[in-house]
Amino acid sequence: MLIGLYNYWVVVALMMTGFYIVIAQGNLIKKIAGLIIFQTSVFIFYISVGKVDGATAPIVGDGFSQYSNPLPHVLILTAIVVGIATTALGLALIVRIREAYGSIEEDEIQKKDDQAC
Amino acid sequence: MLLGVYGLLSASFFVAMDAVDVAFTEASVGAGISTILMLTTIAITGRSELASHYRPTLALILVLIIGGLLIYGTMDMPYFGFAEAPANLHVSPRYIHDSMQEIGVPNLVTAVLASYRGFDTFGEVVVIFTAGVGVVVLLGLPGRRDENDAEIELINTSMHEQHLVVRIVSKVLIPFILLFAFYVQFHGDFGPGGGFQAGVIFASAIILYALLFGLSTARRIINQPLVQLLSGVGVLVYGSVGLVSMLNGGNFLDYSVLSSDPIAGQHLGILLIELGVGCTVASVMVIIFFKFADRKEALHYKPRETK
Known part of the structure; x- marks a missing residue:
């Protein structure tokens, strides 16, 4: 019966992939990519929690009595658009960092900061 | 990619x-x-990446431990698709059973998004707007370089020769994408759709145009200050609907008082705030794209100026 939990395992695997990229990669763009994967795993978690077996999409119509939970859909739908806006902000910061330091590698930025001190 | x-x-x-x-x-x-x-x-920023000289074993161990603990934590979770799961018990039955009487909108997602959780959505629209402002502040260029019409023509003709198939196909497609965005916007009460989706679809049509026909052509058609103004107007429309409902004696964003018939009021309120959302989302996405692209173009032109 443990197999019924597989949706959470997929989420955990994705989340840890994203987390690993964020902490292990020195490249700032790769860190953002890791964050996107992490973010998507949370989306999938919410949506899969809202899924009900044998139910249909939450749009009221004749002949359907069971609907999936609409609340996670609302939360995630807005989260996706907010997510892209904040990702864009992060990428904009990276562009400025690149212009100021000439690099987007964590080590090099740290080195330049140390020299400036 | x-x-x-x-x-x-x-x-x-x-x-x-x-x-x-x-x-x-x-x-x-x-x-x-x-x-x-x-x-x-x-x-x-350039595609090259330095080969990392350290092995992140510690990170790998950390990730594996956390992953293991999370999986251990899932053992107590309800099974996938289980209708009686706690997440599906508290507010959602009310949304599913009562919203037809209270809001009168068949798409439950729209009803919850725009009416029950209208305040939350308002906050999210403000976040999107703020992110757009942030990108403008970070990437905005001080002075615009004068556009050389002859140069634009040159770029246009050279681009006409490349990507001919893609350009013609997308020329046919773009009006339909825009039309579809409006359909999604105004049909959001009944089918899947709404301001967020419509805004993004609308913006992607404009971005597609800019990608294929060149930035300067797109810039001549899309008035940047106007788009920036529109992103603010969207938030303003949303907030004003809330204020108007307050002035009519209801709570903030309580649309039932907007009209003599509560259901009609809800419909009107949802339509208006979805319009505000769509307006803000579309223009913020377009602004973000143009700011990034302008930055790229400025980099591209700099070496030529120094020669």
Whole structure:
């Protein structure tokens, strides 16, 4: 019966992939990519929690009595658009960092900061 | 790149999960806009990467431990698709059973988004607007370089020769994409759709145009100050609807008082705030794209000026 939990395992695997990229990669763009994967795993978690077996999409119509939970859909739908806006902000910061330091590698930025001190 | 494929895959996954509204958004955001933004940033910052000289074993161990603990934590979770799961018990039955009488909108997602959780959505629109302002502040260029019409013509003719098939196909497609965005916007009460999805689809049509016909052509058609103004107007419309309902004696964002018939009031309120959302989302996405692209172009032109 443990197999019924597989949706959470997929989420955990994705989340840890994203987390690993964020902490292990020195490249700032790769860190953002890791964050996107992490973010998507949370989306999938919410949506899969809202899924009900044998139910249909939450749009009221004749002949359907069971609907999936609409609340996670609302939360995630807005989260996706907010997510892209904040990702864009992060990428904009990276562009400025690149212009100021000439690099987007964590080590090099740290080195330049140390020299400036 | 791969991220785009990933976005499209998760979109189809969401359809399988009955979350059609979410799938719409993810398809246009994940597969379209985020990929373009990533590629533009990589183009600005350069694609080369230093080979890392340390082995992140510690990170790997940490990730494995956390992952293991999380999986251990899932053992007590309800099974996938279980109707009696706690998440499906508290507020959602009310949304599912009563919203037809209270809001009168068949699409439950729209009803919850725009009416029950209207305040939350308002906050999210403000976040999107703020992110747009942030990108403008970070990437805005001090002075605009004068546009040379002859140069634009040159670029245009050279581009006419390349990508001929793509350009002609997309020329036919773009009006339909825009039309579809409006359909999604105004049909959001009844089918999957709404302001967020429509805004993103609308923006992706404009971005597609800019990608294929050149930035300067797109800039001549799309008035940037106007777009920036529109992003503010969207937030303003949303907030004003809330204020008007307060002035009519209801709570903030309580649309029932907007009209003598509560259901009609709800319909009107949802339509208006979805319009505000669509306005803000579309213009913020367009602004973000143009700011990134301008930055790239400025980099591209700098070496030529110094010669």
